[in-house]
Amino acid sequence: MTQLSVFINNLLFASAPVHEPIAHSSAQAIMPDPTIHNPSLESYRSDFPILHQEANGGPLVYFDNAATTQKPRAVIDAIVRYYERDNANVHRGLHLLSSRATDAFEGARAKVARYLNAATSEEIIFTRGTTEALNLVANAWGNAYLKQGDVILLTEMEHHSNLVPWQQAAQRTGAVLRFIPLTPSGELDLSQLDKLLTPEVKLLSFTHISNFLGTINPAATLCARARAVGAISVVDAAQSAGHMPLDVQSIGCDFLAFSGHKMCAPTGIGALYGKATVLENTPPWQGGGEMILSVRYESSTYKPAPARFEAGTPNIAGAVGLGAAIDYLESIGRDALRAHDEALAIDAYQRIRALPGYRVVGPTGPRGGLVSFVHESVHPHDLTSYCDQKGLALRGGHHCNQPLMRKLGFPSTSRASFYLYNTAQEINRMIEILAEAHRFFS
Amino acid sequence: MNPDFEELYQQVILDHSKRPRNFGALEDPAVHVDGDNPSCGDEIHLHVRFGDEGQVEDLRFTGVGCAISQASASLMTLKLKGKSKKDALEMLTSFTDVVTAGEHEAPKMLGDLRLLGGVRKFPQRVKCAMLAWRAFEQAMQEASSGKISTE
Numbered sequence: 001m002t003q004l005s006v007f008i009n010n011l012l013f014a015s016a017p018v019h020e021p022i023a024h025s026s027a028q029a030i031m032p033d034p035t036i037h038n039p040s041l042e043s044y045r046s047d048f049p050i051l052h053q054e055a056n057g058g059p060l061v062y063f064d065n066a067a068t069t070q071k072p073r074a075v076i077d078a079i080v081r082y083y084e085r086d087n088a089n090v091h092r093g094l095h096l097l098s099s100r101a102t103d104a105f106e107g108a109r110a111k112v113a114r115y116l117n118a119a120t121s122e123e124i125i126f127t128r129g130t131t132e133a134l135n136l137v138a139n140a141w142g143n144a145y146l147k148q149g150d151v152i153l154l155t156e157m158e159h160h161s162n163l164v165p166w167q168q169a170a171q172r173t174g175a176v177l178r179f180i181p182l183t184p185s186g187e188l189d190l191s192q193l194d195k196l197l198t199p200e201v202k203l204l205s206f207t208h209i210s211n212f213l214g215t216i217n218p219a220a221t222l223c224a225r226a227r228a229v230g231a232i233s234v235v236d237a238a239q240s241a242g243h244m245p246l247d248v249q250s251i252g253c254d255f256l257a258f259s260g261h262k263m264c265a266p267t268g269i270g271a272l273y274g275k276a277t278v279l280e281n282t283p284p285w286q287g288g289g290e291m292i293l294s295v296r297y298e299s300s301t302y303k304p305a306p307a308r309f310e311a312g313t314p315n316i317a318g319a320v321g322l323g324a325a326i327d328y329l330e331s332i333g334r335d336a337l338r339a340h341d342e343a344l345a346i347d348a349y350q351r352i353r354a355l356p357g358y359r360v361v362g363p364t365g366p367r368g369g370l371v372s373f374v375h376e377s378v379h380p381h382d383l384t385s386y387c388d389q390k391g392l393a394l395r396g397g398h399h400c401n402q403p404l405m406r407k408l409g410f411p412s413t414s415r416a417s418f419y420l421y422n423t424a425q426e427i428n429r430m431i432e433i434l435a436e437a438h439r440f441f442s
Numbered sequence: 443m444n445p446d447f448e449e450l451y452q453q454v455i456l457d458h459s460k461r462p463r464n465f466g467a468l469e470d471p472a473v474h475v476d477g478d479n480p481s482c483g484d485e486i487h488l489h490v491r492f493g494d495e496g497q498v499e500d501l502r503f504t505g506v507g508c509a510i511s512q513a514s515a516s517l518m519t520l521k522l523k524g525k526s527k528k529d530a531l532e533m534l535t536s537f538t539d540v541v542t543a544g545e546h547e548a549p550k551m552l553g554d555l556r557l558l559g560g561v562r563k564f565p566q567r568v569k570c571a572m573l574a575w576r577a578f579e580q581a582m583q584e585a586s587s588g589k590i591s592t593e
Contacts, residue, residue, distance in 0.1 A: 056444060377460065381482055381508035382451070385564065389447045398483055411483035411506050440443075441456060441509075 041340050044332060045421040047072040058391030061426045066211050066239060066370045066417030067395055068261045071325075075264055078324035082317050089313055091290060105316050108323030109306070112271050115326045116256065117247040120276060125306040126314050129270035130238040131161040133257030134205070136272055136309060137234055138165035140285040141255075142203075148174030151200040153231070155180040155188055155217070156407070157210045160400040162236045166205065175202070182404075186213040186362045190221070197229050205234035209243070212401040212415070213362035214345060214370045216240075223252040232278060238262055239368050242329065242419075244338040254278045260318065265325035269318030272309070279305035286311040337420055341369030344418040344427055351431050357438045361413060370417035372399070378441045380414045386437045387414075392430055450560035451509065459509035464502045464519035472500075473584050477577035479569050484511040488577040492585045496527030501578075508570050510561060515574035517555050522578065534579055541571045 045051060048070045053060050062070060082104060088097035090105045106121070113121040127133040146152070152166045156179045170177055178196055183189045188206075197204075204226035209216050223233040232254040237246060242263025248256050255278070259270040274282070284291055284302050288311035293301040302308045329337065348371045353360045361372040375383055384396030395415045398405050405412065416430060468489035477486040484507030491499045501522060503515045518537075522530050533551070540548045540559045548556040561571045 379459075379508040381484075381567075381570070382510070385567065386447070386451075389444045397481070405483075411485075440451070 041332065041336065041420045042423055044072075045423070047074065047328075048421050049073060049076070051421060055391040055393065056389050059429075061392045061422075061429055063416040063418060063422065063426070063430065064393045064395050065419040065422075066262070066368075066399075066415065068267065069242065069264055069419050070421065071266065071321075072264055072328050074328050075266070075321050075324045079266065079317050079321045082320045087317070090316055091307075101316055104320050104323075105314065108319040108326075111323045111326045112273075115246070115330070116241075116273050117249055118273050119249065122305055123248075123273055123276050123279065125272040125274060125279075125309045126319055127257070127270050127272050128268055128315070129259035129261065130236060130257045131165075131259075133255075133270055133272035134162055134234070134236065135165045136285050137205075137255050137257070137274075138169040140309065141232070141278070141282045142166075142169035142173060142175075144281075144283050146170075146173035146175040146202060149200060150175040150202040151178050151198065152176070153178050153180065153196060153201045153204045153226075155206045156182050156404055157186075157188075157213055157215065157401070158205075158207055159211055159236065159238065160402070161238070162205055162207060162234075163403070180206070185364070186210075187215050188217055188222075190218075193225055197225055197231070199229055201226070201229055201231045203232050203234065205236065207236040207239070209239035209368035210362070210401075211239050211370070211417075212372055212399040212404065212413070214349075214367035214372070215363050216366055216368055219251045219253065223254075227252065239370075242325075242337075243334075243341050243369055245334040248273050248275075260322040260325060263325055264328055265322040266318050269315045269322050271322075274305065274309075276305070279309075282309075284308045284311070288312045290314070332420060340420060341418050342367060344422055344424070345369045345371055347424070348416055348418070348427050348430065351427070352434060355431065355434055355438065357442070358434065361408075361410075369419065370415060372413040372415045374410065374413050375438065375441070378437065380412045382441065383434075383437055384414050386440060387430075387433055390433045390436075392433050446560060446563045450558075450564065452557060454554055454557055455509060455513040458513035458516040462503075462512055462516040464516065464523070465504060466502045467504065468500060468502050470500075473581040475577040475581045475584065477573050477580070479507075479511070479573055482508070482570070484508060484570060484573055486511065486515050486574045486577050488515070488574065488581060490578065490581040490585070492527075492582075496582075496585065498522045498525050498527075498530050503574065503577075505574075507573070508567075510558070510567050510570040511573045514555075514558055514571045517553075517558070518574045518578065521553060521555055527582075530578075530582070534575055534582075537575055538572070541568055 050070050086100040086104055088101040090102040109124050110121045112124045118124060146169060152175050180196060181189045181192055206217055206222055208219050219235055226233040235253045235256040237256050237258040241258035254275045256273040261267040291302055291308050291311045293303050345367050349360050352358050352373050357375050359374055380396040384394050387394050397412050399415060468491055470491055472489045472491040475488045486503055486505040488503045490501040493499045501519050536549050536552055537555055541561050548559050558571045561567050
């Protein structure tokens with residue numbers, strides 16, 4: 001009679017028997033390189049002031065990092081220092097503070113370029129975050145190049161941010177959407193690519209790591225396949241930029257978008273990488289100050305990229321914070337970050353799956369630093385509220401993946417997502433709390 | 443464990459969420475209202491048959507959602523069945539007050555519905571408790587405007 005049992009029966013994922021060992025063929029790939037497996041990053045934990053507090057009477061366990069990460073002292077200090085010493089508008093003032101602010105802002109751009117291995121800093125456009133970056137591509141590039149009958153190829157696991165802008169672009173231009181389906185284990189069904197990647201496909205946009213399933217998509221392969229039919233490729237790196245090495249040249253993408261706040265930087269700052277040859281031929285999106293060469297009453301001319309795409313006073317302090325976050329993450333090393341987050345996620349995945357009453361979602365193999373799960377009879381909101389009462393911060397909801405969740409028959413799930421300051425002890429605590437919740441609600 | 447949380451999720455609420463009463467559809471001509479909380483995916487499909495005087499002759503619901511939303515719907519159907527239009531309206535107003543307004547004593551006529559008053563301490567969950575009631579309010583409006591659908 002419980003409504004939950006209805007959708008539990010519809011689960012496509014985690015359909016393997018609960019204790020089934022992971023298929024052997026993928027075991028190699030599941031465990032990260034043993035030399036860097038589960039590196040202790042615990043010494044970095046003290047860099048995050050917010051973590052050292054109680055929440056609802058227990059120590060705070062912050063497992064909502066896929067939504068936003070916490071900020072280290074180095075980033076907070078960089079923002080404070082900027083406002084205390086250097087604050088001015090950029091690119092226009094003929095005074096000391098303005099040149100300091102400009103240096104700080106452009107210095108941050110150079111850091112982003114280096115972080116992504118872009119060929120030049122001019123390929124980095126500052127945006128409010130991933131969402132704005134994707135909207136920029138959908139509007140500026142989309143309006144110029146998409147036309148009736150063209151195909152925008154997406155995947156079935158896109159965040160709303162990488163779906164809704166393309167729906168709007170399709171409405172404006174007459175292009176149509178097509179989706180790469182998923183396998184039962186929650187990975188892209190690449191066997192469908194031959195059929196889907198027809199000459200009408202003008203653009204492929206996909207998430208690098210699914211914020212709901214944890215799936216890591218083969219970015220370089222997908223971009224190469226798109227290139228082969230003359231389509232441009234767009235990577236939504238919101239869940240990967242702060243968690244693993246990224247090299248836009250080896251991925252071979254035309255655009256890549258990410259958010260600062262999911263990688264230790266403040267909210268309201270992110271970036272769009274655009275390949276120089278593509279940006280050169282893309283008209284501006286928003287108009288205003290900063291992006292113009294010359295303005296007359298009737299018409300204007302525009303600067304080259306990146307300024308062409310940065311109308312208005314930018315988020316200077318945010319960019320400074322993002323630069324500081326990049327320095328901080330690089331001091332830890334992104335291979336170590338990746339190994340740490342994945343080790344926690346795989347441990348959590350295995351142990352939640354073994355708990356009575358719980359099912360996990362998404363592939364058993366390599367994954368981003370997150371796990372979505374459901375209880376067979378407790379609604380995710382009740383479960384997430386219960387965890388909150390114990391100081392454990394999870395996300396409960398549709399994770400901005402409504403079409404996929406609807407397709408799979410989930411009204412929502414709970415999600416635990418990890419970052420460099422999380423520990424194996426915190427995973428133990430979560431497992432205890434989930435086991436208690438099972439008893440509390442049954 | 444926070445006592446407020448235990449008070450809210452006590453046995454009665456959990457029981458109603460797991461074994462909802464009056465779960466299903468009404469076959470006779472009835473007002474049918476779909477309510478949902480888009481941000482969390484909770485759904486209530488409410489069927490109400492009103493009498494000539496606007497009295498609640500019968501009501502049933504189906505839905506998916508958290509324990510609070512489903513228990514609130516289940517308890518609501520038990521409480522509203524057979525009520526006159528005036529009493530049903532009063533119940534709606536009282537319940538709304540209990541879950542949204544200040545700390546005042548919940549009126550006795552609400553019975554077990556008073557247990558949901560604890561949701562006040564969890565502001566993000568108030569909309570869960572109110573979902574079925576907003577659907578009922580809409581059903582009353584549709585009934586008085588003569589909009590009746592058959593199921």
